[in-house]
Amino acid sequence: MMTKGVLLFAHNNSTVDYVKQANFCAGQIKKHLDLPVCLITSDKFNEDHNNFNHVIVVEKPSTAQTKRFYNATHSYEDSWNNTSRPDAYSLTPYDETIVMDTDYIVANSNLNKVFKSKEDFLINYKAQHIDFESKYTEEMKYVSDTGIEMCWATVFYFKKTERTKILFELINHIKNEWEFYRFRYQIVNSIYRNDFAFAIAIHMINDFAKTNWPKQLPSKLFYTTDKDSVDSYVDSKWNFTFERGAKCQIKDMNIHIMNKIGLNKIIDQYE
Numbered sequence: 001m002m003t004k005g006v007l008l009f010a011h012n013n014s015t016v017d018y019v020k021q022a023n024f025c026a027g028q029i030k031k032h033l034d035l036p037v038c039l040i041t042s043d044k045f046n047e048d049h050n051n052f053n054h055v056i057v058v059e060k061p062s063t064a065q066t067k068r069f070y071n072a073t074h075s076y077e078d079s080w081n082n083t084s085r086p087d088a089y090s091l092t093p094y095d096e097t098i099v100m101d102t103d104y105i106v107a108n109s110n111l112n113k114v115f116k117s118k119e120d121f122l123i124n125y126k127a128q129h130i131d132f133e134s135k136y137t138e139e140m141k142y143v144s145d146t147g148i149e150m151c152w153a154t155v156f157y158f159k160k161t162e163r164t165k166i167l168f169e170l171i172n173h174i175k176n177e178w179e180f181y182r183f184r185y186q187i188v189n190s191i192y193r194n195d196f197a198f199a200i201a202i203h204m205i206n207d208f209a210k211t212n213w214p215k216q217l218p219s220k221l222f223y224t225t226d227k228d229s230v231d232s233y234v235d236s237k238w239n240f241t242f243e244r245g246a247k248c249q250i251k252d253m254n255i256h257i258m259n260k261i262g263l264n265k266i267i268d269q270y271e
Contacts, residue, residue: 002095002159004115005036005053007088010102011060011081012043015069016260019043022102024267026051032106038093040084054093058084065191070226071261072243085153085194086175089160089168100155103263104256107236110219111254114157120164121214123156123198124221125149130250131228131242143196144186148203149210152221153194154256163205170201223256230262233270 006029010018019041026037029051036053039045042060060081067080088099098111114122126141140150158164174181174197181200182190206213224230229241237251257263 003093004096005038005092005094005098006033007038007040007092007094007097007099008102009084009088009099010039010041010043011084013079013081015076015078017264018102018260019046019049020267021260021264023049023051024270025100025102025105028106032109033098033112035098035112036094040087040091042081056091056093058087058091067191069260071259072227072229072241080191082194083175083192086168086171086197089158089165092160096157096159098155098157099153101256103258103260104155104254105238105263106254108219108252108254111155111157111217113218117157117215117218119157119213119215120159120161121157121167122217123202123214124152124154124217127152127154127221127223127256130222130224130240130248130253130255131244131246133246134242134244143199144188147185147187148199151195151199151202153198154221154223155217155219155254156198157217167201167205170204171197174200219254221256222253223258226259226262228259230257230259230266233266 008022008025010022012018022039029035029037037051038054038056039052040056040058042058045055061083065080066077068075068077096115142148142150175192178192185200187196224240227243231239231241237249238255240248242248
């Protein structure tokens with residue numbers, strides 16, 4: 001029988017405890033998906049973080065970047081250690097793996113549908129802000145104004161096959177040669193981004209054409225931005241105040257909460 005599980009990457013910076021965030025994320029995964037969770041981290045492991053089935057300690061990525069983050073109305077600059085994602089294929093202890101960001105919070109069992117699929121790789125091509133009146137409603141559809149179709153590496157599924165092995169090798173190559181590929185695909189921002197690298201690799205592996213591979217995940221990607229406030233988490237209900245001032249409550253919806261400081265404050269209260 002093929003093994004199944006979830007892989008989380010967590011590299012702390014001076015502001016965000018991603019390992020603590022991953023532990024909360026893993027608790028929700030076990031509650032709603034009933035899957036084992038493997039943590040990949042370069043940080044000290046706290047034994048109180050007991051929602052992981054496996055912990056693999058790696059070196060801190062040497063290609064740490066600096067990025068401006070927002071905690072609603074406040075902003076800060078800190079390191080952004082996001083370059084480990086291409087190693088998912090070589091690091092996962094599972095035959096079939098769901099990879100997700102630590103700030104992607106699972107609230108239903110929809111993602112378990114991937115294990116009934118015959119596909120070897122599934123990802124999201126569209127992302128939707130839960131504030132349908134937000135200026136972010138029309139999210140990026142392409143990597144640049146004249147570029148290829150966007151995809152979102154926030155959460156994805158893969159099965160170990162020869163094709164996915166080549167895909168991840170290609171993503172690693174693109175990461176290592178990021179300056180070349182970002183100019184080749186006319187990406188303005190110099191910061192390496194997994195979403196772009198995955199989109200480029202998919203374009204290349206499909207002979208630079210749009211095909212029907214890979215297909216869309218069964219769970220649509222919903223999110224809030226780091227300019228939205230995370231107000232509370234009570235009785236499995238998330239409460240937010242959007243950037244424009246409107247308030248919202250959600251339940252039973254998988255959600256990518258980009259305000260990492262706000263999310264961690266809620267986790268501190270929850271624990």
